[in-house]
Amino acid sequence: MPPRRRSTFDYRGVRARPSGTFYAEIRSGEERIGLGTFETEHEAVRAYDAVAWRLGRYHRTMNFHDVWTREQAEALAPPPSAVTREQQQRQRELEQRLVIVERDERLRLE
Numbered sequence: 001m002p003p004r005r006r007s008t009f010d011y012r013g014v015r016a017r018p019s020g021t022f023y024a025e026i027r028s029g030e031e032r033i034g035l036g037t038f039e040t041e042h043e044a045v046r047a048y049d050a051v052a053w054r055l056g057r058y059h060r061t062m063n064f065h066d067v068w069t070r071e072q073a074e075a076l077a078p079p080p081s082a083v084t085r086e087q088q089q090r091q092r093e094l095e096q097r098l099v100i101v102e103r104d105e106r107l108r109l110e
Contacts, residue, residue, distance in 0.1 A: 011041070011044075011045045011048070011063045012048060012052075012061065012062075012063055013025055013026050013035075013045075013048040013052075013063075014041060014044045014045050014048060014063075016041070017037065021037045021038060021039060022037065022038050022039075022040065022041045022043070022044035023036070023037050023038075023044065024036060024038065024044040024045070024047050024048045025048075026048055026051050026052060026055070028055060031085065033051070035047045035048060035051055045063045045064070046064070048062075048063060049062045049063050049064055
């Protein structure tokens, strides 16, 4: 088996993008939760740690071990705009309904 590819350096949940930005994500069971794209690696790592804290992860699995309270975690990184697959599906369904309503409205006006 080939060696497992590590993310950026030794940080969990953070990958460098070709554009020079950094993408953070965390897994919750089988689901991947995207935390967003950040200008600096440090911001992405802090966002990962804050969400890991909120999810109740073990302290030793975080990137930085200086977060001891929820308030510290929230101060370090704002709440992520996590989008789950279920939310994406709901958004697609809503957009499809809006397209149908707009089409029906155009037909009614004609």
